[in-house]
Amino acid sequence: MSATTRLDLPVLLPDLPDHRDACVSRLISMVARQPGVIRAHVVGTAEPLLCLHYDSDRLTLAEIEALARNAGAAISGQFAHALLPIRAVTTEDDGMRLESTLMDTPGVTAASVSLVAQVARVEFDQRQITLPQVEAVLRQASAVAESAPQPPPTVHADVRSTSADSRSWYARHRELAWSVTSGALLLAGWLVERSPSGRPSVAIGLFVLSYVFGARDNVGHFLRDLQRGKVHFNIDLLMVVAAVGAAALGEWAEGALLLFLFSLGHALEHHALGRARHAITALADLAPSRATLLREVDGSRREELVLIEAVRPGDIVVVKPAERVPVDGTIREGRSGVNQAPITGESVPVDKVPGDQVFAGTVNGEGALVIEVSVAVGDRTLDRVIKLVSEAQTQKAPTQQFTERFARVFVPAVLIGDLILIVAPPMLGVLSWPDAFARAMAVLVAASPCALALGTPAAVLAGIAQAARNGVLIKGGAHLEALGAIRSLALDKTGTLTVGEPSVTDIEPTEGVSERMLLGSAAAVEQRSQHPLARAVVGAAAQRDVPVSEAGELQSVTGRGVRAPVEGAVVEVGRALLFVEAGVMVPLEIGEAVARLERAGRSTMIVRRIGHVPEFLGVLGLADEPRHNAKATVHALRAAGFTRIVMLTGDNAGVANAVGDAVGVDDVRAGLLPADKVDAIKELAADGPVAMVGDGVNDAPALAHATVGIAMGGAGTAAALETADVALMGDDLGRLPFAVELSRQARRIIRQNLWVSLGVIVVLVVATVSGVASIGPAVIAHEGSTLVVIANALRLLRFQESGAR
Numbered sequence: 001m002s003a004t005t006r007l008d009l010p011v012l013l014p015d016l017p018d019h020r021d022a023c024v025s026r027l028i029s030m031v032a033r034q035p036g037v038i039r040a041h042v043v044g045t046a047e048p049l050l051c052l053h054y055d056s057d058r059l060t061l062a063e064i065e066a067l068a069r070n071a072g073a074a075i076s077g078q079f080a081h082a083l084l085p086i087r088a089v090t091t092e093d094d095g096m097r098l099e100s101t102l103m104d105t106p107g108v109t110a111a112s113v114s115l116v117a118q119v120a121r122v123e124f125d126q127r128q129i130t131l132p133q134v135e136a137v138l139r140q141a142s143a144v145a146e147s148a149p150q151p152p153p154t155v156h157a158d159v160r161s162t163s164a165d166s167r168s169w170y171a172r173h174r175e176l177a178w179s180v181t182s183g184a185l186l187l188a189g190w191l192v193e194r195s196p197s198g199r200p201s202v203a204i205g206l207f208v209l210s211y212v213f214g215a216r217d218n219v220g221h222f223l224r225d226l227q228r229g230k231v232h233f234n235i236d237l238l239m240v241v242a243a244v245g246a247a248a249l250g251e252w253a254e255g256a257l258l259l260f261l262f263s264l265g266h267a268l269e270h271h272a273l274g275r276a277r278h279a280i281t282a283l284a285d286l287a288p289s290r291a292t293l294l295r296e297v298d299g300s301r302r303e304e305l306v307l308i309e310a311v312r313p314g315d316i317v318v319v320k321p322a323e324r325v326p327v328d329g330t331i332r333e334g335r336s337g338v339n340q341a342p343i344t345g346e347s348v349p350v351d352k353v354p355g356d357q358v359f360a361g362t363v364n365g366e367g368a369l370v371i372e373v374s375v376a377v378g379d380r381t382l383d384r385v386i387k388l389v390s391e392a393q394t395q396k397a398p399t400q401q402f403t404e405r406f407a408r409v410f411v412p413a414v415l416i417g418d419l420i421l422i423v424a425p426p427m428l429g430v431l432s433w434p435d436a437f438a439r440a441m442a443v444l445v446a447a448s449p450c451a452l453a454l455g456t457p458a459a460v461l462a463g464i465a466q467a468a469r470n471g472v473l474i475k476g477g478a479h480l481e482a483l484g485a486i487r488s489l490a491l492d493k494t495g496t497l498t499v500g501e502p503s504v505t506d507i508e509p510t511e512g513v514s515e516r517m518l519l520g521s522a523a524a525v526e527q528r529s530q531h532p533l534a535r536a537v538v539g540a541a542a543q544r545d546v547p548v549s550e551a552g553e554l555q556s557v558t559g560r561g562v563r564a565p566v567e568g569a570v571v572e573v574g575r576a577l578l579f580v581e582a583g584v585m586v587p588l589e590i591g592e593a594v595a596r597l598e599r600a601g602r603s604t605m606i607v608r609r610i611g612h613v614p615e616f617l618g619v620l621g622l623a624d625e626p627r628h629n630a631k632a633t634v635h636a637l638r639a640a641g642f643t644r645i646v647m648l649t650g651d652n653a654g655v656a657n658a659v660g661d662a663v664g665v666d667d668v669r670a671g672l673l674p675a676d677k678v679d680a681i682k683e684l685a686a687d688g689p690v691a692m693v694g695d696g697v698n699d700a701p702a703l704a705h706a707t708v709g710i711a712m713g714g715a716g717t718a719a720a721l722e723t724a725d726v727a728l729m730g731d732d733l734g735r736l737p738f739a740v741e742l743s744r745q746a747r748r749i750i751r752q753n754l755w756v757s758l759g760v761i762v763v764l765v766v767a768t769v770s771g772v773a774s775i776g777p778a779v780i781a782h783e784g785s786t787l788v789v790i791a792n793a794l795r796l797l798r799f800q801e802s803g804a805r
């Protein structure tokens with residue numbers, strides 16, 4: 001008999017980088033081969049699960065689970081991942097070459113280089129190679145940054161060292177220095193060539209030197225490839241061949257101009273992309289490198305300034321006015337307004353009091369704070385964000401994957417076409433050999449897909465950086481693109497559209513009883529209860545400055561209500577059933593008030609005082625109210641292009657419809673279990689991509705089945721950061737329209753860059769093949785288009801929500 005079970009992938013493969021990771025395929029293959037297993041596959045994305053179909057006559061549930069755990073342990077013990085910083089990788093050809101070098105290394109099973117992020121993600125077999133050996137391969141390729149020693153890798157743990165760049169100006173700008181030198185020599189050669197007294201041999205010598213400085217990197221890469229016995233058909237090769245061809249034609253100046261502009265273009269690209277990278281690396285500078293510890297010494301308190309790495313959970317840290325908070329923790333003493341914008345994107349400071357949580361990287365206001373540290377460095381919210389953003393930079397967007405596949409096929413095709421252009425026209429008598437060769441060299445320049453390769457990753461990096469700076473964490477280019485294509489949205493109710501905690505919304509006293517008396521009597525009893533509704537009543541009394549008397553011993557009637565003595569009388573607070581079951585007649589006006597409030601989606605509390613004369617004081621109505629900006633957010637989402645907005649909730653229909661009407665959603669689905677929410681997402685997905693917004697924990701199954709899962713309150717919840725594709729760092733639904741608009745703008749810019757890149761290639765190829773343009777204009781147009789698409793992508797770093805512009 002067939003049976004099915006589902007297991008959490010992160011449990012089977014601890015610290016799994018992504019459900020698309022190769023280790024998941026290995027796990028599926030290993031489990032599927034076992035006797036009694038019918039099928040193994042992954043379901044969900046935000047919260048991936050391994051779904052196992054097995055023969056229950058041959059395997060018990062315990063046996064199939066043990067089999068999966070053992071397979072996961074075997075894979076985890078063999079394979080590890082590292083996220084390593086790189087440098088001097090400034091062109092797409094360098095990135096492809098580095099990926100190829102890593103993949104050719106025994107023991108390396110996967111490698112992905114993010115050019116714009118300057119990081120390499122490497123998966124390796126720990127039985128064949130160690131992390132230091134992988135780093136040695138990168139150093140040998142002149143790609144790894146000098147950094148502090150790294151700790152031994154943990155399975156599936158991304159390792160990334162950071163350090164200040166202490167290199168000299170020349171080391172940091174070598175590419176620009178060599179390019180400028182190449183240009184100066186080109187200018188000198190051109191002036192000598194045109195001087196009446198200039199010697200041709202001197203001019204050629206200057207052009208040759210210009211070649212050396214302009215082509216140093218390209219030729220160096222080519223020679224290293226030859227030493228390894230592997231030649232890469234890439235853009236660098238196209239440029240070198242074109243320059244050599246120009247020299248063969250005696251066009252030394254054109255060849256030198258090509259190499260000068262090519263090297264200058266890459267130096268400027270490197271600088272422009274550095275701006276986008278800095279937007280994310282600057283996150284690491286938000287938290288101070290030192291903290292002021294408060295220590296008890298001989299009965300007195302002493303402050304000690306220590307490195308942040310020395311701070312441990314449970315330590316007490318002092319943050320003075322206007323200082324940045326160095327730790328995640330809970331306030332023990334002090335009150336202050338804290339600017340949380342660097343983490344949550346909130347525009348105004350948040351008032352903090354003892355018991356409230358604070359995050360590293362936020363800025364303290366005017367009051368001193370004494371904070372108990374909750375997590376060590378590395379586990380802080382800021383650290384998790386930096387880690388997840390770094391991972392996101394290595395996850396390539398669909399458009400980027402397309403352009404890379406295109407370039408791998410296009411470059412060899414250009415070389416073949418160029419050979420045909422050199423040979424065919426002279427043989428057919430259409431062109432002379434020198435003219436055909438000259439046009440072929442110009443075509444090499446024209447067809448180089450630099451702009452195509454850089455346009456998408458630059459836009460993705462800039463988009464992710466701008467989102468992170470505004471309190472939205474987008475975990476990869478694929479999610480950035482996907483969010484912009486979605487037109488259907490599902491919203492959880494509790495904690496998403498609503499505050500997540502009940503509050504007193506209606507106070508209806510009986511005749512002769514004041515609102516303050518009704519609320520104060522109820523609060524006196526409820527202050528001894530820990531029920532959420534009780535806390536709401538006590539909070540409402542405090543908010544309205546209603547005096548609350550001391551109550552005696554509390555008596556609870558499960559599911560009905562509570563009673564306690566208050567100032568010589570007994571006060572009862574509860575549902576109508578509390579009184580009906582006791583045989584007490586509920587007055588008509590009380591019954592009508594209860595019915596009216598419940599129709600409006602309120603929970604109700606009847607308050608009765610038993611003294612010399614028992615009397616009903618009135619009714620309190622409570623509800624989990626919509627967030628103050630929920631209605632405006634739904635309106636903004638509709639304006640942003642969402643055609644269907646649905647609310648999903650496990651609450652009853654009365655409460656759900658009241659909230660739905662208040663915020664303006666298109667459809668309300670109430671009384672849903674987690675499995676029912678999944679079915680609702682599947683139904684919506686049948687009409688196209690759908691996003692789901694929830695708390696990142698309770699709504700995990702629905703988030704997993706949505707095209708894009710969006711979690712609320714990621715700053716305070718590790719689970720929310722790990723679960724969803726997008727996390728709103730502040731507990732603020734109002735950030736969602738910004739994330740959607742940013743994604744839409746990123747998609748527009750990616751498409752613009754794609755069409756500009758392809759359009760320039762087509763125009764230049766036609767112009768150079770027909771002889772309208774030579775090498776010089778082709779070089780200028782080629783490098784100019786590359787800088788245009790990068791500048792276009794960097795516009796995302798200035799993106800603001802339409803309402804804020």
